[in-house]
Amino acid sequence: xxxxxxxxxxxxxxxxxxxxxxxxxxxxxxxxxxxxxxxxxxxxxxxxxxxxxxxxxxxxxxxxxxxxxxxxxxxxxxxxxxxxxxxxxxxxxxxxxxxxxxxxxxxxxxxxxxxxxxxxxxxxxxxxxxxxxxxxxxxxxxxxxxxxxxxxxxxxxxxxxxxxxxxxxxxxxxxxxxxxxxxxxxxxxxxxxxxxxxxxxxxxxxxxxxxxxxxxxxxxxxxxxxxxxxxxxxxxxxxxxxxxxxxxxxxxxxxxxxxxxxxxxxxxxxxxxxxxx
Amino acid sequence: xxxxxxxxxxxxxxxxxxxxxxxxxxxxxxxxxxxxxxxxxxxxxxxxxxxxxxxxxxxxxxxxxxxxxxxxxxxxxxxxxxxxxxxxxxxxxxxxxxxxxxxxxxxxxxxxxxxxxxxxxxxxxxxxxxxxxxxxxxxxxxxxxxxxxxxxxxxxxxxxxxxxxxxxxxxxxxxxxxxxxxxxxxxxxxxxxxxxxxxxxxxxxxxxxxxxxxxxxxxxxxxxxxxxxxxxxxxxxxxxxxxxxxxxxxxxxxxxxxxxxxxxxxxxxxxxxxxxx
Numbered sequence: 180x181x182x183x184x185x186x187x188x189x190x191x192x193x194x195x196x197x198x199x200x201x202x203x204x205x206x207x208x209x210x211x212x213x214x215x216x217x218x219x220x221x222x223x224x225x226x227x228x229x230x231x232x233x234x235x236x237x238x239x240x241x242x243x244x245x246x247x248x249x250x251x252x253x254x255x256x257x258x259x260x261x262x263x264x265x266x267x268x269x270x271x272x273x274x275x276x277x278x279x280x281x282x283x284x285x286x287x288x289x290x291x292x293x294x295x296x297x298x299x300x301x302x303x304x305x306x307x308x309x310x311x312x313x314x315x316x317x318x319x320x321x322x323x324x325x326x327x328x329x330x331x332x333x334x335x336x337x338x339x340x341x342x343x344x345x346x347x348x349x350x351x352x353x354x355x356x357x358x359x360x361x362x363x364x365x366x367x368x369x370x371x372x373x374x375x376x377x378x379x380x381x382x383x384x385x386x387x388x389x390x391x392x393x394x395x396x397x398x399x400x401x402x403x404x405x406x407x408x409x410x411x412x413x414x415x416x417x418x419x420x421x422x423x424x425x426x427x428x429x430x431x432x433x434x435x436x437x438x439x440x441x442x443x444x445x446x447x448x449x450x451x452x453x454x455x456x
Numbered sequence: 457x458x459x460x461x462x463x464x465x466x467x468x469x470x471x472x473x474x475x476x477x478x479x480x481x482x483x484x485x486x487x488x489x490x491x492x493x494x495x496x497x498x499x500x501x502x503x504x505x506x507x508x509x510x511x512x513x514x515x516x517x518x519x520x521x522x523x524x525x526x527x528x529x530x531x532x533x534x535x536x537x538x539x540x541x542x543x544x545x546x547x548x549x550x551x552x553x554x555x556x557x558x559x560x561x562x563x564x565x566x567x568x569x570x571x572x573x574x575x576x577x578x579x580x581x582x583x584x585x586x587x588x589x590x591x592x593x594x595x596x597x598x599x600x601x602x603x604x605x606x607x608x609x610x611x612x613x614x615x616x617x618x619x620x621x622x623x624x625x626x627x628x629x630x631x632x633x634x635x636x637x638x639x640x641x642x643x644x645x646x647x648x649x650x651x652x653x654x655x656x657x658x659x660x661x662x663x664x665x666x667x668x669x670x671x672x673x674x675x676x677x678x679x680x681x682x683x684x685x686x687x688x689x690x691x692x693x694x695x696x697x698x699x700x701x702x703x704x705x706x707x708x709x710x711x712x713x714x715x716x717x718x719x720x721x722x723x724x725x726x727x728x729x730x731x732x733x
Contacts, residue, residue, distance in 0.1 A: 352567075384660065391569045
C-alpha cells in the first residue's frame, strides 16, 4: 500500500524501507560527529554562557561543531529537507520531512565529565516522529529506533531493545534529570506523588534515561522544561522498544515541556493519573 | 628514613614503593572482578532486598561474587591483613593494614543500567588511607591514587589526575548522589545553602563523582549517610589529585556519614563554613 500523501505539501510518506535507510544515514551522521564531541569532552573546554547573567546555560564549541557536522552531512544527502537544530535554528523547507538535531543533549553532564550526554538526531514528518538516534561516543553506544523497532549498537554488536513489563508504580524505577525542571508548583507536586508511589526515584541522566527505559532497565522518565529537540529524537527509540511517550496531559510530546515516558501503556496510564491527581 | 612503627601492633609502616606495589595489586584485583560484575550488568539481574519490607536496598549476586573474588585474590597475596567488605563483613587481624572493599558502589545505578557505579578497594593503616582504586568496567576506566598522586587508566593509557583550582563557591560545580542522603534537617539545609551558593548542582554519580572531582571536572561533592567502605577507597584518589576530603566538621572522613570533598583547601574551607553556618 502506498504511503498517504500529505494534504498540505503533496509529499508522499516514507515506507518502512525508506525509514530504515534514513535511520542508517542518521547513524552515520551522529557517529561521524562523535569524535568532534570527544575532542572537547574532559578537555577543560571553555564554557560560554548562552543565557547571560546569573542563569547558567552552558554552550560549548562542541555543541556548535557537532551540529555543523551533522547539518553538513544531512544537507548533502537530503538537500530538500527541513532542519531544526538547537544551536543554529530552523531551516524551512517545502518538504514535510524535517531533521531535528540536539548536538549535545546534557551539556551540564558534558561539562561535568559525566558520560551520559548524547548526540541526538530525529526525523519527523509533520507531527510524526519516524526515526531517532542517540549516540554516546565515550561509552561507544548508539541507540536507534523507528517506532516499530529499536536497537543498541556497541562494539560491532547489535541488540534489540525491549521495555520492561512493570505495570505497577510500586515496582517502577523512575528517573528525572533534575528537580528544577518542574517550574509550576502543580508539576512539582505531581512528580512528587509519582516519586512517592514508585519503588525508587533517581535524578540525573538526560537523554541516557530514555535509552535505559528502552533497554528495560528503568520503567519511567518524567521531566519538565524540555525543548522539542530534547525529546523528538528519543520518541522512536522508546516507542520502538514498546514504550509510550506523551506530554503531561497524555497528548503529543513533540512540543517538549512536561514529558511522561513509560515502559508500557498500563504503567503510563497509572503514572499520568497519579501525576495529574 | 624508615617508616614509624605502630605503637599498638609493632607494625612498621609502608614506604612509597611498597604502597605502589600494594596499589598495583589492588588494581589487578578490581580489574579481575570487573568481568564478573559485567556479567550481571543490564542482564535482568534478580534484586534481593537486604533491608526487607518497604525500604529498598538492592543487593545483587554481582555484589557478593565481586567481593568474594577480591577477597580471594587479596587473601592469597596478603594473608595476614585485615579485611572490611560491604557484603561479608570484617576479618580481624593482628596487622594494622586493612583492605576495605565496596564490591559495587552505586547498586541503584547498577540495577538501573547506569554505568557510573564502581568496584572500590582501599588500603588503610590505622586511621590513614594509604591507597585506593575505583574501577568502572563498562567504561573501562580505573582511577587510582596514593594520596601523593592519582591517575586514570583506560585503554592502555594513563593520565595523571589533578583537581581544579576553583576557589570560590560561585564558580563551583557541586555533585551529590541523592537528596535523601541527608537525614537530619540541619544537614539538608546545610547542603541547600552550599547548593544555592554554587554555580551548578547536580544529583547522581555515586563513586563516579569523586573520580570527576579528582579529574578537575567538578569541584565539590557533599553527601550523607555514607558507610566507611563507600568513601575510604576514594580518599587517596581525591587527595592524590590535590583535593581535600573530610566529614561535615572538617575531621576524618573514614567513619563515613557526612562527607565534604573539595578540589582544594580554599574551596573546602568555604564549603564547610557555608554547610555549617
